[in-house]
Amino acid sequence: MSSIISGAQRVIVFDTTMRDGEQSPGASMSLDEKLELAKILEEMGVDVIEAGFPIASNGDFEAVREVARIVTESTVCGLARAAAADIDRCAEALKPAARSRIHTFLSTSPVHMKWKLQMEPDAVLEAVSASVSHARNLCGDVEWSAEDATRTDREFLYRCVEAAIRAGAGTINLPDTVGYTYPEEYAQLFRDVIATVPGADNVIFSAHCHNDLGLAVANSLAAVQGGARQVECAVNGIGERAGNAALEEIVMAMRVRGETLGFDSAVEPLHITRASRYVSAITGFPVQFNKAIVGKNAFAHEAGIHQDGMLKNAETYEIMKPEDVGQGASNLVMGKHSGRHAFREKLKALGYELGQNALNEAFVRFKELADKKKHVFDDDIIALVDDALARGSEKIRVAKLRVVAGTDGQSAELTLDVDGVEKTAEATGDGPVDAVFNAIHMIVPHAAALRLFQVHAVTEGTDAQAQVSVRLEEDGRIATGQAADTDTLTASAKAYVNALNNLFSRKEKSRPETAIASGF
Known part of the structure; x- marks a missing residue:
C-alpha cells in the first residue's frame, strides 16, 4: 500500500491545513503545533506544505519562517495577495526553506471583481502579470490562483491564465472557491483551459475545492481526470465554511481505485490517522464518527451479517485495510445484535482466552448489558471479565x-x-x-x-x-x-x-x- 501503483500518473498533494484549514473559526494553531504538524506532513510524503499567510500577522510570518527552517523534503509555501508588500513579506518568511514556493492569487469572477476588488477586468489582468512577475523575481517556484475561477467568464479566465504563465507561474490553480461547481463541469473547465491557453502544456494545473455542496473530493478527482496534476486539500477537510477537500479521502480514493483512475500520490497512508487525530486534538474539532477513512466508524461493523462476513473474509465489507491508514484492526462494535462468534473474537482481541463455561457465562452477562446500552464498548467487556482496570501512576x-x-x-x-x-x-x-x-x-x-x-x-x-x-x-x-x-x-x-x-x-x-x- 505504501508504493505508488504501477503505471499510475503522479499527482502532487498540496496541503493547506495550516493556512486555509486554520481559517476555520476557532481552529487557530500555536507555533509549536504547526511545527509538529509540519513534521507529520513531511513524514507522510506531502509534496507541498502551505504553512500560512505571512502578511496576515507576525504570528503567521513566524510560523511560515520556522516551518521553512525545519522542513527539508517537502516544498514550503506561503500565500500572498497580488500586492508587492504581501509578496515581499512572503519571500522573506520563506528564505530559510530548502524548497520554497510563493502562492499569489487574485479574484477573476465578475461578482468578486465588482464588489470585492472594485476593479475593471483590464486592471485585474495587469495586476496578474505584475504580481506573478514580482513573485518570480524573488522565488523560482510561483503558483498563481484565479480566485472564484468556477464563476469566472471563460474567455477572461483564458486571458488571466495566459498572463500568469507568461509572467513565470509554474503552477496554475483554478479553485472552486465557493464550492459551486460539480464534477463533470469542473473537469471540463480544466480540459478547456489546457487546450486553449498558450503555454498550458508547460505548467502544472491545480485544483482547490471547497465543500459547500459536499462535492469537494469528487470535484478534485474530476479535475485530475480533466488534466490537473496537483490537488490542494486539508487534513480532516477543515477550512473556510464547509471546509476543503479532505486529504485522507483524496489520497485513499486514488490509492484504492488507482488501477481504474490511473492516478496516485506519494503520500504514505500509514500516517493518515495519526495526522487526523493530531489536527483534531490541536484544533478542538472532533472528527465525525462516520467520516470516511478516519472516522471512528469507518471500519466498524455491528450488524450480525456484516460481522459474520468480516470474520470469514474482511473483503466482504472492507475495500481497504484499516491498518493501511493507521487505524489498527477493524472494530467489531459489540451490541445486542452481536453473536457469540463476534464476542469470542472481541475477547481474544482484548487478551482473554476463556474456557467454554466461562465464555457462556460472560456472553449471558454481555447480552444483559447490551439490552441496557445501545453499544457495549471494550471497557464494558473488560469489566465483565475482570473487576480491576489498570490505572496510571499520576501524581x-x-x-x-x-x-x-x-x-x-x-x-x-x-x-x-x-x-x-x-x-x-x-x-x-x-x-x-x-x-x-x-x-x-x-x-x-x-x-x-x-x-x-x-x-x-x-x-x-x-x-x-x-x-x-x-x-x-x-x-x-x-x-x-x-x-x-x-x-x-x-x-x-x-x-x-x-x-x-x-x-x-x-x-x-x-x-x-x-x-x-x-x-x-
Missing part, C-alpha cells in the same frame, strides 16, 4: 466529587489524591464546571490559564460517555488533558487534572518545550 488523581447545581447556585466538593495524600476543597462557580475547576485550583494552586474546554458525547443516548478535552497554558507551556466518563462533571475534573499532570511533568523537564501529539 494527582480525582478521588471523590460531589456537585450541587441548579437555579439556587452551583458548588463542588472535591477530593483529590495528591502524591498519595487526599485533600478536599469546596468551591462555588458560575456553573458546575467552573465550580469543579475552582475546587481543583484550591487544592493544587497554579498559574495556568484555561485555553480550551470541550465536551462531546462518545456515543448517542443518555448512557453515553462524555469525552472532555482541556488545554492549559502557563509561561508558554501548553498541555492538554482528556477524559471520558458517563458523568460529564467527573470527566471534566479528570480531564483538567490530566492536563495539570502533563503540565507539571513538562515543568520538571529541563529540555525545551515541544508540542503534545495525542491536532479560495
Whole structure:
C-alpha cells in the first residue's frame, strides 16, 4: 500500500491545513503545533506544505519562517495577495526553506471583481502579470490562483491564465472557491483551459475545492481526470465554511481505485490517522464518527451479517485495510445484535482466552448489558471479565466529587489524591464546571490559564460517555488533558487534572518545550 501503483500518473498533494484549514473559526494553531504538524506532513510524503499567510500577522510570518527552517523534503509555501508588500513579506518568511514556493492569487469572477476588488477586468489582468512577475523575481517556484475561477467568464479566465504563465507561474490553480461547481463541469473547465491557453502544456494545473455542496473530493478527482496534476486539500477537510477537500479521502480514493483512475500520490497512508487525530486534538474539532477513512466508524461493523462476513473474509465489507491508514484492526462494535462468534473474537482481541463455561457465562452477562446500552464498548467487556482496570501512576488523581447545581447556585466538593495524600476543597462557580475547576485550583494552586474546554458525547443516548478535552497554558507551556466518563462533571475534573499532570511533568523537564501529539 505504501508504493505508488504501477503505471499510475503522479499527482502532487498540496496541503493547506495550516493556512486555509486554520481559517476555520476557532481552529487557530500555536507555533509549536504547526511545527509538529509540519513534521507529520513531511513524514507522510506531502509534496507541498502551505504553512500560512505571512502578511496576515507576525504570528503567521513566524510560523511560515520556522516551518521553512525545519522542513527539508517537502516544498514550503506561503500565500500572498497580488500586492508587492504581501509578496515581499512572503519571500522573506520563506528564505530559510530548502524548497520554497510563493502562492499569489487574485479574484477573476465578475461578482468578486465588482464588489470585492472594485476593479475593471483590464486592471485585474495587469495586476496578474505584475504580481506573478514580482513573485518570480524573488522565488523560482510561483503558483498563481484565479480566485472564484468556477464563476469566472471563460474567455477572461483564458486571458488571466495566459498572463500568469507568461509572467513565470509554474503552477496554475483554478479553485472552486465557493464550492459551486460539480464534477463533470469542473473537469471540463480544466480540459478547456489546457487546450486553449498558450503555454498550458508547460505548467502544472491545480485544483482547490471547497465543500459547500459536499462535492469537494469528487470535484478534485474530476479535475485530475480533466488534466490537473496537483490537488490542494486539508487534513480532516477543515477550512473556510464547509471546509476543503479532505486529504485522507483524496489520497485513499486514488490509492484504492488507482488501477481504474490511473492516478496516485506519494503520500504514505500509514500516517493518515495519526495526522487526523493530531489536527483534531490541536484544533478542538472532533472528527465525525462516520467520516470516511478516519472516522471512528469507518471500519466498524455491528450488524450480525456484516460481522459474520468480516470474520470469514474482511473483503466482504472492507475495500481497504484499516491498518493501511493507521487505524489498527477493524472494530467489531459489540451490541445486542452481536453473536457469540463476534464476542469470542472481541475477547481474544482484548487478551482473554476463556474456557467454554466461562465464555457462556460472560456472553449471558454481555447480552444483559447490551439490552441496557445501545453499544457495549471494550471497557464494558473488560469489566465483565475482570473487576480491576489498570490505572496510571499520576501524581494527582480525582478521588471523590460531589456537585450541587441548579437555579439556587452551583458548588463542588472535591477530593483529590495528591502524591498519595487526599485533600478536599469546596468551591462555588458560575456553573458546575467552573465550580469543579475552582475546587481543583484550591487544592493544587497554579498559574495556568484555561485555553480550551470541550465536551462531546462518545456515543448517542443518555448512557453515553462524555469525552472532555482541556488545554492549559502557563509561561508558554501548553498541555492538554482528556477524559471520558458517563458523568460529564467527573470527566471534566479528570480531564483538567490530566492536563495539570502533563503540565507539571513538562515543568520538571529541563529540555525545551515541544508540542503534545495525542491536532479560495
